[in-house]
Amino acid sequence: MKAYNPHEIEPRLQLAWDEAGLYTVPENSDAPKKYVLEMFPYPSGDMHMGHASNYTYGDVVARYAKMNGFDVLHPMGWDAFGLPAENAAIKHHSHPAIWTYENIETQKNSFSRMGFSYDWDRKVVACDPEYYRWGQWIFLKFWERGLVERRNSPVNWCPSCGTVLANEQVIEGRCWRCDSEVEKRDLTQWYYKITDYAQELLDDLDQLEGWPERVKQQQANWIGRSEGANVDFILCDAEGNAPAEPTEDDIITVFTTRADTLFGCSFFLLAPESKLVPQLVAGTEYEKPVMDLVEAAKKVTAVERAQGDREKHGAFTGRYVVNPINGEKVPVWVGDYIVADYGTGAVMAVPCGDQRDFEFARKYDLPIIPII
Structure with a gap:
């Protein structure tokens, strides 16, 4: 039996998939539709085995749906507008834009070599103006409706990263990213008035069919609505x-x-x-x-x-x-x-x-x- 040679077989088949537009999603189709999305990676370097594992799971789901007759929208993008990319650029003595876009191209090539079933026509990059302008637009709509407010409050501050950390990003008093000791600082920030929707969010937990009760309870605790x-x-x-x-x-x-x-x-x-x-x-x-x-x-x-x-x-x-x-x-x-x-x-x-x-x-x- 002929030995499996991935370096010969996989590039040839992947090229055929690309030429056939196998993963391109049509705009109009009578087929049932499925949307498969994994979290976007940080472009602070090349892929590691954690990426390979995570995106393989999503690819299995997407391919299974496609084999069952669905038109599957399976996009990929990069969470490229924030501190991890900036800190990585500083560490490597590079401009953030140069470092970020070079890593995006590197990761895209790695994704392609893995043969993941992404529709690359749907690629998004969070630091592209045509993408983040919509985040700005949404914020302005919230502001116009009085759903954001600016106030001073204590936050977790990492002096090394120069940023605020969520509670979950502080592990035994240290930054999850750089292990520096975290401080408490009073900073003025924008806050969304999510409490205005607390009851609606709680009510909608009942619509999450198939979710483990433990996870739904965690969500309820996070929403944290109390009467008193x-x-x-x-x-x-x-x-x-x-x-x-x-x-x-x-x-x-x-x-x-x-x-x-x-x-x-x-x-x-x-x-x-x-x-x-x-x-x-x-x-x-x-x-x-x-x-x-x-x-x-x-x-x-x-x-x-x-x-x-x-x-x-x-x-x-x-x-x-x-x-x-x-x-x-x-x-x-x-x-x-x-x-x-x-x-x-x-x-x-x-x-x-x-x-x-x-x-x-x-x-x-x-x-x-x-x-x-």
């Missing part, structure tokens, strides 16, 4: 006295889904990122332990800090707030399991009704009021 109430607590002065006529500066608002548990509030928690924290402890004996906690929290992602099974750390600020339901004064602590981007970044702790508050109270010998 805002409750105002009055901040006492440094001597522990509540103001007779509180001003706006004396009020700390919390969001709670269980306002009925207010009688069980035995302490009060602020997120380490809260702007109130430095003000409350400035020049006091509590300043160092509190600010040490704030610095330590910067090295851990909000996702990790919020996990229920992680050990909780806290520091007392020396200040108190008044529980509005019974007039009791409760101590204000900073807790690293409180995150700034949920609710108001302040929490009324009810250890009898919340496992994390319970563990925190046991660790720091704080009262646990039985209400349930």
